[in-house]
Amino acid sequence: MVWGHLAVRDPDGRGVWMKASGWGFEEITRDQIVLVSWDGDVLAGNGKRHLEYPIHTEIMRARPEVTASLHTHPDTVNAFSALDIPLRPISHDATAFAEHGVPRYRATANLVRTAELGRALADDLGPAHACLMPQHGLVAAGVDVAHAVMYAVLLQRACATQLAAGDVKVLTSDEEALEKAALVWADAQIEAGWQYWVRRLSD
Amino acid sequence: MVWGHLAVRDPDGRGVWMKASGWGFEEITRDQIVLVSWDGDVLAGNGKRHLEYPIHTEIMRARPEVTASLHTHPDTVNAFSALDIPLRPISHDATAFAEHGVPRYRATANLVRTAELGRALADDLGPAHACLMPQHGLVAAGVDVAHAVMYAVLLQRACATQLAAGDVKVLTSDEEALEKAALVWADAQIEAGWQYWVRRLSD
Amino acid sequence: MVWGHLAVRDPDGRGVWMKASGWGFEEITRDQIVLVSWDGDVLAGNGKRHLEYPIHTEIMRARPEVTASLHTHPDTVNAFSALDIPLRPISHDATAFAEHGVPRYRATANLVRTAELGRALADDLGPAHACLMPQHGLVAAGVDVAHAVMYAVLLQRACATQLAAGDVKVLTSDEEALEKAALVWADAQIEAGWQYWVRRLSD
Amino acid sequence: MVWGHLAVRDPDGRGVWMKASGWGFEEITRDQIVLVSWDGDVLAGNGKRHLEYPIHTEIMRARPEVTASLHTHPDTVNAFSALDIPLRPISHDATAFAEHGVPRYRATANLVRTAELGRALADDLGPAHACLMPQHGLVAAGVDVAHAVMYAVLLQRACATQLAAGDVKVLTSDEEALEKAALVWADAQIEAGWQYWVRRLSD
Numbered sequence: 001m002v003w004g005h006l007a008v009r010d011p012d013g014r015g016v017w018m019k020a021s022g023w024g025f026e027e028i029t030r031d032q033i034v035l036v037s038w039d040g041d042v043l044a045g046n047g048k049r050h051l052e053y054p055i056h057t058e059i060m061r062a063r064p065e066v067t068a069s070l071h072t073h074p075d076t077v078n079a080f081s082a083l084d085i086p087l088r089p090i091s092h093d094a095t096a097f098a099e100h101g102v103p104r105y106r107a108t109a110n111l112v113r114t115a116e117l118g119r120a121l122a123d124d125l126g127p128a129h130a131c132l133m134p135q136h137g138l139v140a141a142g143v144d145v146a147h148a149v150m151y152a153v154l155l156q157r158a159c160a161t162q163l164a165a166g167d168v169k170v171l172t173s174d175e176e177a178l179e180k181a182a183l184v185w186a187d188a189q190i191e192a193g194w195q196y197w198v199r200r201l202s203d
Numbered sequence: 204m205v206w207g208h209l210a211v212r213d214p215d216g217r218g219v220w221m222k223a224s225g226w227g228f229e230e231i232t233r234d235q236i237v238l239v240s241w242d243g244d245v246l247a248g249n250g251k252r253h254l255e256y257p258i259h260t261e262i263m264r265a266r267p268e269v270t271a272s273l274h275t276h277p278d279t280v281n282a283f284s285a286l287d288i289p290l291r292p293i294s295h296d297a298t299a300f301a302e303h304g305v306p307r308y309r310a311t312a313n314l315v316r317t318a319e320l321g322r323a324l325a326d327d328l329g330p331a332h333a334c335l336m337p338q339h340g341l342v343a344a345g346v347d348v349a350h351a352v353m354y355a356v357l358l359q360r361a362c363a364t365q366l367a368a369g370d371v372k373v374l375t376s377d378e379e380a381l382e383k384a385a386l387v388w389a390d391a392q393i394e395a396g397w398q399y400w401v402r403r404l405s406d
Numbered sequence: 407m408v409w410g411h412l413a414v415r416d417p418d419g420r421g422v423w424m425k426a427s428g429w430g431f432e433e434i435t436r437d438q439i440v441l442v443s444w445d446g447d448v449l450a451g452n453g454k455r456h457l458e459y460p461i462h463t464e465i466m467r468a469r470p471e472v473t474a475s476l477h478t479h480p481d482t483v484n485a486f487s488a489l490d491i492p493l494r495p496i497s498h499d500a501t502a503f504a505e506h507g508v509p510r511y512r513a514t515a516n517l518v519r520t521a522e523l524g525r526a527l528a529d530d531l532g533p534a535h536a537c538l539m540p541q542h543g544l545v546a547a548g549v550d551v552a553h554a555v556m557y558a559v560l561l562q563r564a565c566a567t568q569l570a571a572g573d574v575k576v577l578t579s580d581e582e583a584l585e586k587a588a589l590v591w592a593d594a595q596i597e598a599g600w601q602y603w604v605r606r607l608s609d
Numbered sequence: 610m611v612w613g614h615l616a617v618r619d620p621d622g623r624g625v626w627m628k629a630s631g632w633g634f635e636e637i638t639r640d641q642i643v644l645v646s647w648d649g650d651v652l653a654g655n656g657k658r659h660l661e662y663p664i665h666t667e668i669m670r671a672r673p674e675v676t677a678s679l680h681t682h683p684d685t686v687n688a689f690s691a692l693d694i695p696l697r698p699i700s701h702d703a704t705a706f707a708e709h710g711v712p713r714y715r716a717t718a719n720l721v722r723t724a725e726l727g728r729a730l731a732d733d734l735g736p737a738h739a740c741l742m743p744q745h746g747l748v749a750a751g752v753d754v755a756h757a758v759m760y761a762v763l764l765q766r767a768c769a770t771q772l773a774a775g776d777v778k779v780l781t782s783d784e785e786a787l788e789k790a791a792l793v794w795a796d797a798q799i800e801a802g803w804q805y806w807v808r809r810l811s812d
Contacts, residue, residue, distance in 0.1 A: 002399045078294040079368035091687040109375040165688035172718040196611045205602045282571035285496040312578040338578045408805045484700040485774035515781040541781045
C-alpha cells in the first residue's frame with residue numbers, strides 16, 4: 001500500500017530525500033521524490049511530504065554515519081511486538097541484530113509527527129540497526145540504502161520465523177551470535193543480497 | 204470465488220446497485236450489476252440478484268450516510284470470530300475500529316435472506332465501520348466505496364495479525380487508539396489507499 | 407506436484423477414467439487419461455495407471471450415485487488430521503460437511519494399493535462428501551466433477567481455518583449447520599463455484 | 610536470495626561442481642558454476658567459491674554413494690529446529706525420513722567454513738537423507754540431484770506441516786512409516802517428482 005517510506009541523506013547536507021506520500025514503493029521514480037529540510041520544509045522535488053519525516057531527519061541528525069532509513073508496517077512485526085518478548089537468534093536473519101539488539105520505541109504508537117517524537121525514536125534506536133515500533137511498525141537505518149533495506153527485511157523475516165516457532169527452546173549462545181553476525185552479515189554479504197534484488201527488479 | 208458482494212446506494216433513491224450473483228469480483232463490469240429495490244425487486248441491469256441483498260438494503264436504510272457496503276468471507280476473519288475475543292489495537296489496521304469497536308452479528312450464522320435478518324444485522328452493526336458475522340464472514344460500510352472496501356481490508360488484516368500474535372501482551376491505550384484513528388485513518392488517507400489500488404488494477 | 411488424482415465413472419460402466427500417473431494436475435489433457443477397469447486393468451488411453459486406483463473403483467462401486475472422486479494431500483489437511491479433533495462449523499466451508507461429518511480412514515496411512523484397502527476406505531467414507539486419510543491426505547466424492555472438486559477444496563479450506571483459529575469457542579449449532587448446508591451448498595451454488603474456476607482457467 | 614548452494618560430484622573425482630556465490634539459484638547457468646577441489650581450490654569455472662564449500666566436499670568424501678548435496682535456509686526449518694522436537698511422520702513428506710531420522714548438526718550454528726566443521730556435519734548426517742542445522746538451515750544429500758533436491762523440499766514441507774499442527778496426537782507407527790517410505794519414496798517416485806519440476810521450469 002502507500003504507507004511506509006525510505007529516506008536518503010542529501011549529499012549536500014540540506015536534509016533528506018524522501019519518497020513522496022500517496023504512492024506505493026513500487027511506483028516511485030525520480031518524479032516522486034522530495035528533498036525535506038531538517039526542519040521539514042520541502043526544498044525540491046515533486047509531491048507531498050509524508051507526515052512522519054521526523055523519523056528520518058532525527059535519526060540522521062543523531063547518527064552521522066547513517067545515510068539511509070526505512071519505515072514500514074509489516075504484519076508479522078506488529079504481531080511480534082505485541083508479545084513483548086525478545087527476538088531470539090534462531091536464524092541467520094535474527095543474528096543480524098545480535099550486537100545491538102532490537103530496541104522498542106516507547107514514546108508513542110501514533111505517527112511520529114513532531115521533531116520531539118523523532119528525537120525520542122532516535123534515542124530508543126541508539127546504535128542499533130533497527131527498532132520495533134509497537135502497534136505501528138519498524139524503522140531500520142544503515143550506512144547506505146543496501147544496509148537499511150536489508151535490515152528491515154531481515155527483521156521482518158526474523159519476527160515471522162520466531163512467531164512460527166512459538167516457544168523457542170534451542171538457540172545460539174550470545175557469543176556465537178556475535179561471531180555469526182560478523183561473518184554472515186559482513187558488508188560484502190549485505191551488498192550481495194542487495195545487488196540480487198536490484199537484478200531481479202531489472203528483469 | 205463467486206461469493207461476497209458489494210453494493211452502492213442508487214443516487215435516485217430507488218435501492219442499491221449490486222454485483223450480480225455467479226461472478227467473481229474481478230469479473231464484474233457494467234454488465235454484471237443490478238439495481239435492487241428496497242423490497243428486493245430487480246429494477247434494472249443484467250444478471251441474478253444475490254440472496255443476501257437485505258444486508259445492503261437494510262444497512263443503507265438504517266444508516267443514511269452510508270453509500271457503499273461490502274460482504275465477504277475471509278478465512279482469517281472466520282478463524283478470529285471463532286475465538287470470541289475482542290479485536291486489539293496492535294496495528295494501524297486494527298486502530299481503524301477504535302471508536303466503535305467491531306460488533307458481532309448474533310441473529311444467524313446462515314445467509315441473511317430476509318429483511319428481518321438484515322435489520323438485525325444493521326442493528327448489531329450500529330454506527331460501526333464493520334461487523335463480524337461469526338461462522339460466516341464480515342460486513343463493512345462507508346460513506347463511499349473507498350471507505351467500505353478499506354474497512355473490509357483493514358478488518359481482515361487486523362484479524363490475521365492478531366491470530367499470528369496469539370496472546371497479546373502490549374497494546375495501545377484506548378485514548379491513544381482514538382487519537383491514532385483520527386490521524387491515521389483520516390478521509391484523505393482512506394482515499395490515498397483506495398487510489399493506489401485503483402492505479403494498480405489499471406496497470 | 408505429480409501425486410493426487412481425479413477419476414470419473416465411465417458412462418458405459420467399464421470402470422473409471424483417471425488422470426495418468428507422473429503428471430501434475432495442470433498438465434492433463436485428453437492424452438494423459440486412462441480407463442481403468444474395476445479390476446485395475448488399463449482398457450484405454452495413454453499413460454501409466456496410479457497405484458491407488460482402488461480408491462476410485464471401490465468408492466464408485468459402493469456409491470452408485472458418485473460419478474467423480476478426487477484424492478489429494480494438502481499440508482493443512484495432514485496437519486489437521488494429526489490433531490484428532492472434530493471439524494467444527496466455523497465457516498461456510500466447514501458447514502458443507504454438517505450432515506455426514508468428515509470420517510477418518512483407519513485401515514492404513516500407506517498407499518491404498520489393494521481392492522481390500524479401497525473397500526475399507528469406501529466403508530469409512532460411507533455416505534459422506536469427503537474423508538480424512540490421516541498421515542496421507544483426503545478423498546472427496548460427488549455426483550459430478552464439480553461436487554467432488556468443491557468438496558475437496560472446501561475441506562482443505564475448513565481445515566486451514568480451524569488450524570488458524572486453534573481453540574474454537576464459538577460455533578453454529580448442529581441444527582443451524584444443517585440448515586446452512588442445505589442453503590449455502592445447494593447444487594446451484596456448487597455449480598456456480600465450479601463454473602467460476604472453469605472460466606478462470608480459460609483466461 | 611543469494612545464499613544456499615547445490616553441489617554435484619565431479620565425475621573425474623577432482624572435487625565438486627558448485628553454484629558460484631553472489632547469485633540466486635534461479636540465475637545460475639553454465640557460466641556461474643565452479644569446480645572446487647577437495648581442499649577448496651577453484652580448479653575451473655567462473656565466479657567466486659562459497660565459503661561453505663566444506664559442507665559438500667566433506668559429505669561426499671564420507672558418503673561415496675552421494676553425488677549431489679544441497680544447503681538452504683528455509684524459515685520453517687529454522688522455526689522447527691528451535692523447538693527441539695522430533696519430526697513426526699504425519700504426512701507422506703515426513704515419511705521420507707523414517708529410516709534414518711533427521712539428525713541435528715551440533716558443532717556450530719555459524720558458517721561451515723573449515724574442513725573440520727564439514728567433517729562434523731558429515732558425521733552428524735551419517736547415513737541420513739538430510740540434517741537439520743539449528744539456527745542456520747538444512748543440508749540434504751542424495752545419489753543424484755533429483756534425490757538431493759527432493760529431500761530438501763520434503764524436509765521443508767514436513768517441518769511446515771508439523772509447525773501448523775502443533776501438538777501432534779495421531780501418527781503412523783514406526784513400522785508403517787518404514788513400509789510407506791519404501792513405497793511412496795521409491796526411486797521412481799523421486800524421479801517423477803523431479804521430472805515434473807524440470808518440465809515446469811522449461812515452460
